[in-house]
Amino acid sequence: MNPQVVNNDPAYFAELVSQGDLDAAFEVLKELHAPDIAERIELLEIGEAQALLDRFASMESAEILVELDEEFRQLLLQEYSGKEIAEEVIENLDSDDAADIISELPEERKREVLSQIEDIEQAKQIADLLTHAEDTAGALMATELIKVNQNWNVLRCVKEMRRQAEEIEQVHAVYVVDDNEILLGTLSLKKLLTTSTKTPIKNLYSPKVISVKTSQQDEEVARIMQKYDLVVVPVVDELGRLCGRITIDDVVDIIQEEAEKDYQLASGLTADVEDRDSVMKLSKARLPWILIGMIGGILSSKVIDYFGIETNPEMALFITLIAATGGNVGVQSAALVVQSLARGSEGTNIKERLQKDLSVGLLTGIACSLLMFGLSYALYSNLALSLTVASSLIAVIIFAAGMGTFVPLVLNKLNVDPAVATGPFITTTNDVLGLFIYFTIGGLIFGAL
Amino acid sequence: MNPQVVNNDPAYFAELVSQGDLDAAFEVLKELHAPDIAERIELLEIGEAQALLDRFASMESAEILVELDEEFRQLLLQEYSGKEIAEEVIENLDSDDAADIISELPEERKREVLSQIEDIEQAKQIADLLTHAEDTAGALMATELIKVNQNWNVLRCVKEMRRQAEEIEQVHAVYVVDDNEILLGTLSLKKLLTTSTKTPIKNLYSPKVISVKTSQQDEEVARIMQKYDLVVVPVVDELGRLCGRITIDDVVDIIQEEAEKDYQLASGLTADVEDRDSVMKLSKARLPWILIGMIGGILSSKVIDYFGIETNPEMALFITLIAATGGNVGVQSAALVVQSLARGSEGTNIKERLQKDLSVGLLTGIACSLLMFGLSYALYSNLALSLTVASSLIAVIIFAAGMGTFVPLVLNKLNVDPAVATGPFITTTNDVLGLFIYFTIGGLIFGAL
Numbered sequence: 001m002n003p004q005v006v007n008n009d010p011a012y013f014a015e016l017v018s019q020g021d022l023d024a025a026f027e028v029l030k031e032l033h034a035p036d037i038a039e040r041i042e043l044l045e046i047g048e049a050q051a052l053l054d055r056f057a058s059m060e061s062a063e064i065l066v067e068l069d070e071e072f073r074q075l076l077l078q079e080y081s082g083k084e085i086a087e088e089v090i091e092n093l094d095s096d097d098a099a100d101i102i103s104e105l106p107e108e109r110k111r112e113v114l115s116q117i118e119d120i121e122q123a124k125q126i127a128d129l130l131t132h133a134e135d136t137a138g139a140l141m142a143t144e145l146i147k148v149n150q151n152w153n154v155l156r157c158v159k160e161m162r163r164q165a166e167e168i169e170q171v172h173a174v175y176v177v178d179d180n181e182i183l184l185g186t187l188s189l190k191k192l193l194t195t196s197t198k199t200p201i202k203n204l205y206s207p208k209v210i211s212v213k214t215s216q217q218d219e220e221v222a223r224i225m226q227k228y229d230l231v232v233v234p235v236v237d238e239l240g241r242l243c244g245r246i247t248i249d250d251v252v253d254i255i256q257e258e259a260e261k262d263y264q265l266a267s268g269l270t271a272d273v274e275d276r277d278s279v280m281k282l283s284k285a286r287l288p289w290i291l292i293g294m295i296g297g298i299l300s301s302k303v304i305d306y307f308g309i310e311t312n313p314e315m316a317l318f319i320t321l322i323a324a325t326g327g328n329v330g331v332q333s334a335a336l337v338v339q340s341l342a343r344g345s346e347g348t349n350i351k352e353r354l355q356k357d358l359s360v361g362l363l364t365g366i367a368c369s370l371l372m373f374g375l376s377y378a379l380y381s382n383l384a385l386s387l388t389v390a391s392s393l394i395a396v397i398i399f400a401a402g403m404g405t406f407v408p409l410v411l412n413k414l415n416v417d418p419a420v421a422t423g424p425f426i427t428t429t430n431d432v433l434g435l436f437i438y439f440t441i442g443g444l445i446f447g448a449l
Numbered sequence: 450m451n452p453q454v455v456n457n458d459p460a461y462f463a464e465l466v467s468q469g470d471l472d473a474a475f476e477v478l479k480e481l482h483a484p485d486i487a488e489r490i491e492l493l494e495i496g497e498a499q500a501l502l503d504r505f506a507s508m509e510s511a512e513i514l515v516e517l518d519e520e521f522r523q524l525l526l527q528e529y530s531g532k533e534i535a536e537e538v539i540e541n542l543d544s545d546d547a548a549d550i551i552s553e554l555p556e557e558r559k560r561e562v563l564s565q566i567e568d569i570e571q572a573k574q575i576a577d578l579l580t581h582a583e584d585t586a587g588a589l590m591a592t593e594l595i596k597v598n599q600n601w602n603v604l605r606c607v608k609e610m611r612r613q614a615e616e617i618e619q620v621h622a623v624y625v626v627d628d629n630e631i632l633l634g635t636l637s638l639k640k641l642l643t644t645s646t647k648t649p650i651k652n653l654y655s656p657k658v659i660s661v662k663t664s665q666q667d668e669e670v671a672r673i674m675q676k677y678d679l680v681v682v683p684v685v686d687e688l689g690r691l692c693g694r695i696t697i698d699d700v701v702d703i704i705q706e707e708a709e710k711d712y713q714l715a716s717g718l719t720a721d722v723e724d725r726d727s728v729m730k731l732s733k734a735r736l737p738w739i740l741i742g743m744i745g746g747i748l749s750s751k752v753i754d755y756f757g758i759e760t761n762p763e764m765a766l767f768i769t770l771i772a773a774t775g776g777n778v779g780v781q782s783a784a785l786v787v788q789s790l791a792r793g794s795e796g797t798n799i800k801e802r803l804q805k806d807l808s809v810g811l812l813t814g815i816a817c818s819l820l821m822f823g824l825s826y827a828l829y830s831n832l833a834l835s836l837t838v839a840s841s842l843i844a845v846i847i848f849a850a851g852m853g854t855f856v857p858l859v860l861n862k863l864n865v866d867p868a869v870a871t872g873p874f875i876t877t878t879n880d881v882l883g884l885f886i887y888f889t890i891g892g893l894i895f896g897a898l
Contacts, residue, residue, distance in 0.1 A: 286781050
């Protein structure tokens with residue numbers, strides 16, 4: 001029943017291609033879905049990929065191209081003329097995918113392809129889409145949609161919808177506009193089918209429609225669609241005129257990328273790297289945070305040097321414990337803030353949050369402190385050392401919790417991605433300051449006892 | 450045009466409620482969408498919330514209930530009889546939402562509500578949905594869908610679809626089944642409208658349909674829907690019989706939760722906590738990782754004690770640097786692996802990955818080592834110390850990169866969530882082992898010079 005299960009062995013496909021049996025390889029691909037076909041084609045030489053792609057009808061090969069990895073697609077498209085790209089690829093795609101593919105081409109090729117699109121209206125729409133700033137709703141939307149005028153009656157509306165629907169693959173919603181193309185609301189198919197043909201649309205549509213502006217950030221669009229469980233959202237310009245629509249499948253990737261970005265920042269990776277990237281690229285993405293960590297390490301050495309480890313060398317034993325605990329607590333606090341900011345929770349009252357996080361810090365600090373007092377004394381029977389570790393732990397934990405909460409909130413106010421604070425940055429800061437607290441308290445206690 | 454903008458001030462609404470003017474408060478809510486209404490109602494006393502909710506038509510109040518926070522909903526539902534819940538809430542919801550709400554009720558109430566549902570067929574469907582294991586496609590799906598038999602012709606098909614569509618809010622797809630309810634494929638509305646009414650469905654449908662099994666994990670369903678850009682996916686049982694469908698809006702939350710879970714694990718939070726949770730709950734979620742970090746700290750102290758810091762107390766200066774660098778590098782490596790596993794990348798060849806990550810480690814290690822040799826010598830003019838730091842850095846970085854790659858891969862093979870490895874676990878391990886390397890090398894170098 002599920003044909004993609006039958007021929008799902010990539011090794012079998014690879015063997016067919018290596019034997020030069022492209023006919024049989026094509027028969028295998030034909031049974032698969034575009035994303036699976038793209039996965040297999042990406043592993044081939046450009047020439048082989050092209051030969052296989054050309055066997056598909058242009059409708060299908062366009063869909064496969066959309067699914068290919070960007071780099072591979074660019075290489076592959078170099079093999080085709082501007083005219084071929086316009087006719088075989090662009091004209092078979094929705095405007096959003098078409099604009100994406102054209103935007104990846106070199107400037108000269110862009111103009112060449114656009115000028116070869118037969119339907120002037122389509123070429124204009126794509127050119128318009130290319131003007132929107134990256135990462136905005138305008139750059140994400142497609143222009144294919146069904147719209148009807150509020151002054152039409154049901155009969156005219158159905159007729160127009162049929163005409164418009166011919167050019168559109170999937171109907172997600174019917175939008176109602178006025179004579180100036182201002183978006184007024186949506187129309188349910190149910191109402192349309194159950195009302196007399198002479199009823200004017202203005203009496204039928206629902207004005208409760210959520211829309212986004214072309215200039216809105218795509219992350220915000222994602223948040224809105226997610227909050228309101230929308231499958232599709234209309235996009236309007238600054239005047240409220242309907243320009244396009246965004247479907248959820250494009251937004252799902254943004255939601256995931258956004259979450260992954262936070263994760264990468266928290267893990268100390270500066271660029272969007274994957275483990276299949278080159279050793280050089282990976283090393284470059286990793287070095288900045290390692291270096292920040294090392295600067296922290298040098299500062300820590302200065303702190304230790306300043307207090308003079310020779311006086312009480314046994315204090316060296318718990319340097320790692322103090323630094324690690326401060327780092328761990330700080331990252332936890334920062335992650336909670338980042339997550340609640342990412343969820344778009346309102347009322348980020350800094351004072352209230354700090355109070356709460358400091359209470360959590362106090363509670364965990366006391367627990368850890370008592371535990372460590374007992375453990376360290378059992379291990380080393382050094383009262384001054386145990387007192388130092390226990391009392392500085394409370395201070396370090398409360399301090400780290402405060403920093404972890406405060407820093408991302410401030411970064412957010414300054415319009416810097418607060419997730420930066422969950423990475424080695426907060427660990428490093430807390431390392432240095434934690435040691436400062438530890439040695440200061442240690443100096444007092446060892447001096448007094 | 451966008452009504453939710455007009456009355457969007459939560460403070461105004463709160464004021465109306467506190468003045469006891471529920472009529473005016475209701476007028477405000479009426480203009481909002483269900484998720485926004487739920488947000489405002491959650492901040493009220495249960496009595497006030499109930500009074501406002503009761504003013505809505507049951508269709509709307511059911512939708513609002515679905516959007517409420519689980520705890521608040523449970524409190525609110527205690528105010529209603531089983532009959533009221535069945536008639537006002539459950540009968541107005543899609544089966545998936547209905548089953549979710551019933552599943553939260555105490556056992557006794559569950560039976561009470563189910564028995565009060567008027568439509569026996571609906572009650573049976575919901576009871577069936579409740580039998581599926583949590584986090585599977587079966588627990589996520591809704592049973593409302595449009596299905597037609599392959600032996601019907603277009604005319605009968607359209608008639609049946611109209612009848613079925615009456616009970617369904619939104620038509621996502623038309624599924625074709627055989628006499629045994631086995632899913633065969635999907636039917637496009639376009640084909641249905643453009644073909645002669647006598648054509649049998651078996652000549653029209655597309656057999657290239659992606660489906661999931663009731664027993665499949667919801668994370669896998671999310672991955673499939675995301676990969677194939679699906680807005681809706683049909684769910685079949687072990688025999689291939691069509692049981693229900695899952696829409697993308699339910700899956701978007703899973704995709705985000707999954708990504709957030711990795712992030713929480715990497716940040717050392719064990720439970721799914723938010724910063725609005727209680728101080729006690731937050732402390733409990735944070736303690737485990739802090740304690741693991743402290744165990745690491747104690748082990749580190751034993752390492753330092755074992756090598757005897759008194760012999761070369763200046764080595765204490767770079768304890769933090771060595772530990773922090775090992776931790777940072779390990780987390781980076783682990784995050785790359787976790788991410789590529791989450792993306793479902795196939796061919797996780799452990800040996801190949803290790804080789805690559807070790808190359809990255811060697812490259813970054815040499816860079817850091819040279820830099821630190823210069824810096825530490827400039828700061829402390831101690832050749833033995835600088836040599837120790839520089840040579841152990843290379844070893845620590847390569848070692849940490851290897852651990853960071855190896856541990857999550859092994860955890861994954863053991864079916865443990867590999868994201869566990871990106872948290873304090875890997876930092877802690879690398880702290881201890883990093884210090885071991887540092888002091889071993891230090892002992893050799895200080896002994897030789």
